Structure formats: structure tokens, C-alpha cells
Amino acid sequence: MTFSLPRRHVLHRILLGLVVVAIAGYLALALFVHPSNARDWSPDQERLATAEFSGDSVRVHNVRSAIYRSTTDYDVRWQERSYDLRRIESVWFVVEPFADWRGPAHTFLSFGFGNDEYVAISAEIRKERGESFSPLRGLLRQYELTYIVGDERDLIGLRTNHRHDDVHLYPVRADRDAARQLFVSMLERANALAAKPEFYNTLGNTCTSNIVDHVNLLLPEPIPFSYKTLLPAYSDDLAFDLGLIDTNLPREQFRTAFRINGLARDHADHADFSAAIRSHQRD
Structure with a gap:
């Protein structure tokens, strides 16, 4: 006499086996693959930014100011720049959706x-x-x-004028003290990564999750967990709902109002690039 498992039990065992293999594979990666700052890096990322603080000033090493002819043809300039922390007066949230469906996006602050x-x-x-x-x-x-x-002509201009992605530039509600704390915390994080590298993780250590971590240091209540941070093309909706975007525009208008592609294209080579991409500001 022979016995056979019902088909659904066989499928369950196969799925369980696949899960076990996946978990084992990930654990193997965790045990044997380690982050490093010594690899053959892309030229636009071969140097790490670091910061030296002295009272109300900071000197930042390896500020990127690249000149692009295309996404693959560019000249990278690395500069040292000093900033007076007492002069920080504004924070800006940049959202760059880059897929055919709304979800994937890159986010950063200026x-x-x-x-x-x-x-x-x-x-x-x-x-x-x-x-x-x-x-x-x-x-x-x-x-x-x-x-x-890096400077905005590099980090924003690359995305608007060469990748041709939509870019939205939002003013953030933050007083000078909060803006300073946010800037300092991001530079301290850059120093930490230069000293001890970390792996990027699509779910837990991304452009947007790091911004949330920095902002949460300043808020009395942390930003709530949301799919809008896992799918960062929605992150501006979340920021709008939380009152973090400095605008009186209604929800149905604010994203369009803060799209800057035309201005970035028209002023690509102008000395007033950063001022020009903000000339759309309106309530």
C-alpha cells in the first residue's frame, strides 16, 4: 500500500522549503558579506563627504559640484566649503519620482x-x-x-535636465534652530558612515527612511509608520498631511505648483540657478 500527501500539503512543503532557503541565504549574507568603503566606486561617488565642526562653523570636505553633459558624461569637482551654522534659514524637501508607476522615488534635503x-x-x-x-x-x-x-546645480540639475525625471522642491516648515539641528545631524551621519560603512536596505535604510530618522530627532511625536515612506513618491503627500510643507495650497494643487523642471531647464547654466528654481513659489 502507498500513501500520498494531498496536493495542497505538497505545495505547502515546497513553499516552506523556499522560505527556509531564502532565510538561510539572507543569514549567510549577513554573516559573510560586510560593508566596505574600499571598492571600485563610480567616479561621482568615489569620495565620502565629512565634516569638521568648530563652534558655529563647519568645514565640509568633498562637496560635489559636477558638470554634466549627460548622465554618463560628466566632470566631477570635489570641493571644501565652510558654512556658518548661524546663517541657516531654510530647509527644502526634494522628491524625484523615477518610475512609470507612482511609488519609487528619490528624496533628499537642501x-x-x-x-x-x-x-x-x-x-x-x-x-x-x-x-x-x-x-x-x-x-x-x-x-x-x-x-x-553637493550644490543644487549638481544634485537637482542632474535629475531635472539629464535624467528628465519630475522633481518637486518643497519649502519645509522649520525655524532656524530646527534647520541647524537637522543640517548638523545629517553631517554627523555622513561622518559616521565614513568611519563605519553600512549597507543600504530597500526597506529599512533608504534615502527616505534616513530623512525620517533625522526629522524624528526634532519632533515631539515621531512621524507615524506609513506606506508613503516605503513608497517615497507618496512621501510629499505624507509631509503635506503632517503640515511639514510650508504652503497654503490645497492638496489637489500643491504637487503641480512645486514641480520645477521647466525652471531648472531654462536656468541650467545661469549663476542664479537656485534662486530661479524657487521663483515658482506661491501660496
């Missing part, structure tokens, strides 16, 4: 120091030469995390 001086800070995967982003690989400890500090 800080204004008056006199149309701005510096952006962007948490990103640190690409090795020839690499590109994959959400799946981002789950498998295949990318290190980096904080790029």
Missing part, C-alpha cells in the same frame, strides 16, 4: 544659508563602477549607503 547659497544632502546607494540601482539587490546587501553633499 539647506538655505541666505544670499541664494544652498547645499543639498542626499542619502543614496554608493554605486560601484558600472552598477545601477535595483530594489531587489538593495534587499541583499549589495550596496553601501552614502551621503552625498
Whole structure:
């Protein structure tokens, strides 16, 4: 006499086996694959930003100011710049959706120091030469995390004028003290990554999750968990709902009002690039 399991039991065992294999594989990655700052990096990410603080000033090393002819043809300039922390007066939230469906996006912050001086800070995967982003690989400890500090003509212009992605630039409700604390915490995080590298993780250590972590240091109540941070093309909706975007526009108008692609294209080579991309501001 022979026995056979019902088909559904066989399927359950197969699925269980696949789950076990997946968990075992991930644990193996966790045990044997370690983050490193010593790889053959893409030229636009080969250097790490670091900051030296002294009272009310900070000197930032490896501020990126690249000149792009296309996404693959560019000249990278790395600069040292000093900032007076007492002059920080504004914070800006940048959202760049980059897929055919609303969900995937890149987000970062920019800080204004008056006199149309701005510096952006962007948490990103640190690409090795020839690499590109994959959400799946981002789950498998295949990318290190980096904080790029750069000027807006680089970090914003790359996305609007060469990648041709929609870019939305939102003013954030933050007083000077909060803006300063946010800027300092992001530079301290950059220092920490330079000293001890970390893996990017598509679910838990991303551009948007890091922004949430920084902002939560300043809020009396943390930003609630939401799919809108896992799918960061919705993160501006969440910021709007929480009152973090400084606008009186209604929900159905604010995203369109803060899209800056036309202004970024028209002023790509102008000295007043940062001022120009903010000339759309209206309540």
C-alpha cells in the first residue's frame, strides 16, 4: 500500500522549503558579506563627504559640484566649503519620482544659508563602477549607503535636465534652530558612515527612511509608520498631511505648483540657478 500527501500539503512543503532557503541565504549574507568603503566606486561617488565642526562653523570636505553633459558624461569637482551654522534659514524637501508607476522615488534635503547659497544632502546607494540601482539587490546587501553633499546645480540639475525625471522642491516648515539641528545631524551621519560603512536596505535604510530618522530627532511625536515612506513618491503627500510643507495650497494643487523642471531647464547654466528654481513659489 502507498500513501500520498494531498496536493495542497505538497505545495505547502515546497513553499516552506523556499522560505527556509531564502532565510538561510539572507543569514549567510549577513554573516559573510560586510560593508566596505574600499571598492571600485563610480567616479561621482568615489569620495565620502565629512565634516569638521568648530563652534558655529563647519568645514565640509568633498562637496560635489559636477558638470554634466549627460548622465554618463560628466566632470566631477570635489570641493571644501565652510558654512556658518548661524546663517541657516531654510530647509527644502526634494522628491524625484523615477518610475512609470507612482511609488519609487528619490528624496533628499537642501539647506538655505541666505544670499541664494544652498547645499543639498542626499542619502543614496554608493554605486560601484558600472552598477545601477535595483530594489531587489538593495534587499541583499549589495550596496553601501552614502551621503552625498553637493550644490543644487549638481544634485537637482542632474535629475531635472539629464535624467528628465519630475522633481518637486518643497519649502519645509522649520525655524532656524530646527534647520541647524537637522543640517548638523545629517553631517554627523555622513561622518559616521565614513568611519563605519553600512549597507543600504530597500526597506529599512533608504534615502527616505534616513530623512525620517533625522526629522524624528526634532519632533515631539515621531512621524507615524506609513506606506508613503516605503513608497517615497507618496512621501510629499505624507509631509503635506503632517503640515511639514510650508504652503497654503490645497492638496489637489500643491504637487503641480512645486514641480520645477521647466525652471531648472531654462536656468541650467545661469549663476542664479537656485534662486530661479524657487521663483515658482506661491501660496
